[in-house]
Amino acid sequence: MGKDFIVVPDGTVTTPKGFQAGGLHCGLKKTERHDLGVIYCEVPAAAAGVYTLNQFQAAPLKVTQESIAAEGRLQVMLVNSGNANACTGRQGEEDARSMRAAVAAAFGVKEHLAGVTSTGVIGELLPMPKVLGGIEKLPARVSIEGGDDFCQAILTTDLVKKETCVSVTVGGRTVHIAGAAKGSGMIHPNMATMLGFMTTDANIESQHLQKLLNDVTDSTFNMITVDGDTSTNDMVVVMASGLAGGDALTPEHPDWEAFRAGFEYVGAYLAKAIARDGEGATKLIEVTVSGAESRDAARAIAKTVIGSSLVKSACFGADANWGRIIAAVGRAGQPVNTETVDIRLGDIVTLEQSRPVKFDEEKALEYLKGDFVHIHVNLNMGEASATAWGCDLTYDYVRINAAYRT
Amino acid sequence: MGKDFIVVPDGTVTTPKGFQAGGLHCGLKKTERHDLGVIYCEVPAAAAGVYTLNQFQAAPLKVTQESIAAEGRLQVMLVNSGNANACTGRQGEEDARSMRAAVAAAFGVKEHLAGVTSTGVIGELLPMPKVLGGIEKLPARVSIEGGDDFCQAILTTDLVKKETCVSVTVGGRTVHIAGAAKGSGMIHPNMATMLGFMTTDANIESQHLQKLLNDVTDSTFNMITVDGDTSTNDMVVVMASGLAGGDALTPEHPDWEAFRAGFEYVGAYLAKAIARDGEGATKLIEVTVSGAESRDAARAIAKTVIGSSLVKSACFGADANWGRIIAAVGRAGQPVNTETVDIRLGDIVTLEQSRPVKFDEEKALEYLKGDFVHIHVNLNMGEASATAWGCDLTYDYVRINAAYRT
Numbered sequence: 118m119g120k121d122f123i124v125v126p127d128g129t130v131t132t133p134k135g136f137q138a139g140g141l142h143c144g145l146k147k148t149e150r151h152d153l154g155v156i157y158c159e160v161p162a163a164a165a166g167v168y169t170l171n172q173f174q175a176a177p178l179k180v181t182q183e184s185i186a187a188e189g190r191l192q193v194m195l196v197n198s199g200n201a202n203a204c205t206g207r208q209g210e211e212d213a214r215s216m217r218a219a220v221a222a223a224f225g226v227k228e229h230l231a232g233v234t235s236t237g238v239i240g241e242l243l244p245m246p247k248v249l250g251g252i253e254k255l256p257a258r259v260s261i262e263g264g265d266d267f268c269q270a271i272l273t274t275d276l277v278k279k280e281t282c283v284s285v286t287v288g289g290r291t292v293h294i295a296g297a298a299k300g301s302g303m304i305h306p307n308m309a310t311m312l313g314f315m316t317t318d319a320n321i322e323s324q325h326l327q328k329l330l331n332d333v334t335d336s337t338f339n340m341i342t343v344d345g346d347t348s349t350n351d352m353v354v355v356m357a358s359g360l361a362g363g364d365a366l367t368p369e370h371p372d373w374e375a376f377r378a379g380f381e382y383v384g385a386y387l388a389k390a391i392a393r394d395g396e397g398a399t400k401l402i403e404v405t406v407s408g409a410e411s412r413d414a415a416r417a418i419a420k421t422v423i424g425s426s427l428v429k430s431a432c433f434g435a436d437a438n439w440g441r442i443i444a445a446v447g448r449a450g451q452p453v454n455t456e457t458v459d460i461r462l463g464d465i466v467t468l469e470q471s472r473p474v475k476f477d478e479e480k481a482l483e484y485l486k487g488d489f490v491h492i493h494v495n496l497n498m499g500e501a502s503a504t505a506w507g508c509d510l511t512y513d514y515v516r517i518n519a520a521y522r523t
Numbered sequence: 524m525g526k527d528f529i530v531v532p533d534g535t536v537t538t539p540k541g542f543q544a545g546g547l548h549c550g551l552k553k554t555e556r557h558d559l560g561v562i563y564c565e566v567p568a569a570a571a572g573v574y575t576l577n578q579f580q581a582a583p584l585k586v587t588q589e590s591i592a593a594e595g596r597l598q599v600m601l602v603n604s605g606n607a608n609a610c611t612g613r614q615g616e617e618d619a620r621s622m623r624a625a626v627a628a629a630f631g632v633k634e635h636l637a638g639v640t641s642t643g644v645i646g647e648l649l650p651m652p653k654v655l656g657g658i659e660k661l662p663a664r665v666s667i668e669g670g671d672d673f674c675q676a677i678l679t680t681d682l683v684k685k686e687t688c689v690s691v692t693v694g695g696r697t698v699h700i701a702g703a704a705k706g707s708g709m710i711h712p713n714m715a716t717m718l719g720f721m722t723t724d725a726n727i728e729s730q731h732l733q734k735l736l737n738d739v740t741d742s743t744f745n746m747i748t749v750d751g752d753t754s755t756n757d758m759v760v761v762m763a764s765g766l767a768g769g770d771a772l773t774p775e776h777p778d779w780e781a782f783r784a785g786f787e788y789v790g791a792y793l794a795k796a797i798a799r800d801g802e803g804a805t806k807l808i809e810v811t812v813s814g815a816e817s818r819d820a821a822r823a824i825a826k827t828v829i830g831s832s833l834v835k836s837a838c839f840g841a842d843a844n845w846g847r848i849i850a851a852v853g854r855a856g857q858p859v860n861t862e863t864v865d866i867r868l869g870d871i872v873t874l875e876q877s878r879p880v881k882f883d884e885e886k887a888l889e890y891l892k893g894d895f896v897h898i899h900v901n902l903n904m905g906e907a908s909a910t911a912w913g914c915d916l917t918y919d920y921v922r923i924n925a926a927y928r929t
Contacts, residue, residue: 173853173861204849206878239846240879349850426832426916427924434925440645443610444755447579455579472612473646510832512918518833519840 121285121375122382125293128282129264133293134318135159135358139263140270143251144244145199145237153251154270155220156194156314157259161230162356164191165327167334169351175203176213177233178352184217187229189323191356194314195220195255196271197248198299200237203349212243219252236271236299236312236350264297271299271312279390285379287372288363292319294376296383298353300343300391313338313353313387318361319376325367329380330355337384340416340505342424343395353384392506397513400488402432406446407502408495414451415496415503421449422492422505429510435485437478439467446494457497462490470497527691527781528788531699534688535670539699540724541565541764545669546676549657550650551605551643559657560676561626562600562720563665567636568762570597571733573740575757581609582619583639584758590623593635595729597762600720601626601661602677603654604705606643609755618649625658642677642705642718642756670703677705677718685796691785693778694769698725700782702789706749706797719744719759719793724767725782731773735786736761743790746822746911748830749801759790798912803919806894808838812852813908814901820857821902821909827855828898828911835916841891843884845873852900863903868896876903 131138140154164185168178184191195216202209213233221231235243258266268278282295296315315330330353338353366376393401404423409415422428425445431438439460446453460468463484465476484490490509537544546560570591574584590597601622608615619639627637641649664672674684688701702721721736736759744759772782799807810829815821828834831851837844845866852859866874869890871882890896896915 171850171853172859173849204846204874204877204879239850240874349853426920430921430924433921436925440610443579444577444645447577447755453578468610468646471610473610510921510924512921514832515836515839515916515918515921518836518916519842 122283122379125282125284128293128295129280130156130267130295130297130314130316131261131264132282132295133316133358134360136316137259137261137263138267139255139259140266141251141254141258144247145197151266151270152197152199153248153255154196154267155255155259156267156316156356157224158192158356158358160358160360161190161192162358163189163321163323163326164354164356165323165330166352166354167330169348171349173204173349175201175235175350176205176209177202177235178350179210180213180217181232181234181352181354184229184232190230191232191354192226192230193220193224194232194354194356195252196234196312198236198271200235200241200243201239201350202235202243204240205242208242212245215245216248216252219249220255223252223256232354234312234350234352239349268297271297276394279387279394281383281386283379283382285372285375287319287361287366287370287376290361290363292361292376293317294319294379294383296387298387298391300394311338311348311351311391315353315355315383317355317357318359319357319366320359320361320363321357321366326355326357329377333381333384337381337388340420340503341388341392342420342505342507343392389506392508395508396517397511398508399511400432400490400509402429402490402492402507402509403504404492404494405502405504406494406496408497408499409501410452410499412501412503415501416505417451418446418449418494419503419505421445422494423507426510429507432485432490433509433511435482437462437465437467437476437481437485442492442494443468452498453496454498459495459497461493528689528785531688531690534699534701535686536562536673536701536703536720536722537667537670538688538701539722539764540766542722543665543667543669544673545661545665546672547657547660547664550653551603557672557676558603558605559654559661560602560673561661561665562673562722562762563630564598564762564764566764566766567596567598568764569595569727569729569732570760570762571729571736572758572760573736575754577755579610579755581607581641581756582611582615583608583641584756585616586619586623587638587640587758587760590635590638596636597638597760598632598636599626599630600638600760600762601658602640602718604642604677606641606647606649607645607756608641608649610646611648614648618651621651622654622658625655626661629658629662638760640718640756640758645755674703677703683800685793685800687789687792689785689788691778691781693725693767693772693776693782696767696769698767698782699723700725700785700789702793704793704797706800717744717754717757717797721759721761721789723761723763724765725763725772726765726767726769727763727772732761732763735783739787739790743787743794746826746909747794747798748826748911748913749798795912798914801914802923803917804914805917806838806896806915808835808896808898808913808915809910810898810900811908811910812900812902814903814905815907816858816905818907818909821907822911823857824852824855824900825909825911827851828900829913832916835913838891838896839915839917841888843868843871843873843882843887843891848898848900849874858904859902860904865901865903867899
């Protein structure tokens with residue numbers, strides 16, 4: 118099966134029919150950059166979300182889950198940067214509810230059609246007058262040109278905007294799937310929060326959207342790591358306006374696989390963009406584990422390799438240090454045949470059937486100095502495979518994260 | 524119960540009765556430093572060992588396990604640095620067996636009374652002529668003054684020697700327990716291998732020694748992390764000569780707890796010394812988790828906090844960033860009441876019942892700038908507690924591990 122989707126140049130979260138977006142500065146960031154953003158849909162959109170597994174889940178995540186639980190729809194999704202509203206107790210939850218009520222009132226929708234999320238410093242109460250003042254001004258700031266403004270509002274110390282859009286043909290009609298994300302880095306370095314926002318004009322019910330989001334999250338957003346730390350605020354939300362029309366998309370629809378492929382492309386694009394823009398990163402590292410007995414085993418091993426500080430440091434130093442890779446494979450807690458492992462760096466074979474292979478060190482150095490490193494581990498045990506993404510561990514990672522908060 | 528043991532000033536692995544040790548340079552290290560060491564006991568000593576959980580266990584570990592399995596005794600324990608003899612296939616195993624045969628012959632003991640271990644670069648075959656030549660010279664180099672020479676032979680890029688010795692009164696007799704360890708750092712930076720060697724003149728059978736070593740390893744060596752990577756060569760071996768005499772030590776012996784306390788002190792001392800001397804470290808970090816529902820939960824949470832790159836970077840930067848600590852607590856996969864957590868840095872309270880507490884930032888900065896940081900997390904759920912040790916994440920860690928191998 119080939120790619121059944123087309124990447125839309127300069128596509129944003131407002132490219133799918135029915136969506137507008139915008140952003141503004143309400144005073145949470147010290148400089149005049151956007152710190153409040155919103156996605157608005159003309160109609161109540163089918164919605165689905167995935168949330169951090171950290172037990173200290175931030176207040177806004179709870180409120181957004183409640184909203185989606187009500188009827189599986191969202192019409193407006195609010196986000197602020199600069200303050201995570203996490204570990205803020207009862208007052209934090211009240212603040213998240215006030216934000217939801219305010220944004221619902223501003224856009225004239227029912228409260229349970231509004232979601233809220235936050236990213237930034239942990240353990241400080243939101244300056245609510247600033248936030249509420251900003252929310253009031255949002256309806257005048259949204260438009261179908263507002264995708265970039267929204268992207269600015271979710272950035273903190275991210276170096277680049279992360280957004281993409283594809284189009285897929287479903288039942289003869291053009292359907293768009295778009296996404297924007299924020300990765301690791303904050304105005305007060307504190308937590309690497311990942312936020313993802315996806316929009317589509319596909320006609321799809323919430324239950325199918327949720328299932329698809331769960332699957333795609335497992336193979337994309339859940340396969341990246343910058344430093345192994347899971348934020349209290351991680352969340353990916355998708356909204357489907359249905360305005361592309363046509364028959365409802367279900368797994369039985371003849372074009373489901375094409376839609377799924379486009380959806381997965383958007384998820385993987387954003388996930389890789391987050392990894393590449395990890396704090397201090399100079400390169401994207403992709404780890405593929407093949408020949409595993411199960412997909413879960415392949416995923417666990419790929420994530421252990423990509424999460425190894427020693428592997429990450431070696432990539433920063435352009436060191437073809439396969440010993441660190443095999444050591445990470447061996448401690449992943451998954452079935453491995455210690456006699457049959459192959460390791461390649463790009464197309465340079467360094468280990469074959471668990472035996473070291475003489476390779477051209479100069480060529481390896483040249484390859485590892487690039488801004489993309491592919492590590493391929495073949496266990497030669499079974500048919501399952503998985504891919505994970507991360508970045509190198511650099512002086513800048515330490516500098517950024519050793520910086521004093523205030 | 525107070526401390527029933529006394530630390531012996533300048534004690535080494537040869538302080539317990541019956542032990543001699545030594546080291547020499549056989550050519551595995553490029554400079555003229557010791558790279559081959561041995562501990563020899565006048566009599567076959569009761570022995571016990573714990574080994575890496577990494578599936579790619581190095582060849583010498585298998586050979587040592589076989590030796591101990593034969594009759595629970597070791598009389599000579601050989602170690603080389605500069606080459607790990609890991610991922611070296613059948614030839615590596617043959618080489619480990621040749622080393623065992625050679626050291627047994629050199630000291631005139633049965634082969635199954637000899638153990639071998641290696642640390643250094645992965646995936647290269649040992650230069651056996653150099654190793655065997657060195658082994659031949661070892662008997663002339665061992666003495667009861669040789670503890671320091673042995674310590675030198677196990678060091679690689681470790682900055683400081685790690686050894687200690689305590690004495691305990693057992694049945695009215697003085698019993699010694701000593702230990703030496705190597706931590707993270709190598710001549711070819713490749714793997715952070717932990718090796719521990721303990722000696723005692725206690726009269727104790729192998730089975731009780733093994734049980735005690737398992738217990739103590741769980742609360743000491745297994746509670747440290749430098750970077751979360753588990754070496755292929757990690758190993759701790761203990762040898763008991765029995766030459767202190769007296770009734771055999773068993774858990775029923777009236778002085779068992781005193782012996783156990785001394786044994787645990789030696790294990791904890793070496794574990795902390797390894798953490799403090801972690802690659803690039805500027806400080807020792809100790810994390811205590813109390814008020815947990817179970818000891819396993821307390822241990823898992825303590826290890827997650829000490830393993831967090833964000834917490835480690837914050838300690839390097841002297842940043843009282845408790846948000847990173849609570850986030851690590853929340854992702855440890857253990858039961859936590861999100862409403863009842865207290866966090867202290869030294870004696871500075873930063874979180875009480877999961878609510879942020881205003882604290883003196885200047886005082887916190889002063890405390891965190893020191894070379895020891897104690898993080899105390901009280902879950903306020905139960906009675907169990909655990910302590911873990913690690914070090915900060917620094918520019919030097921990145922520098923050391925980004926360095927090209929050759």
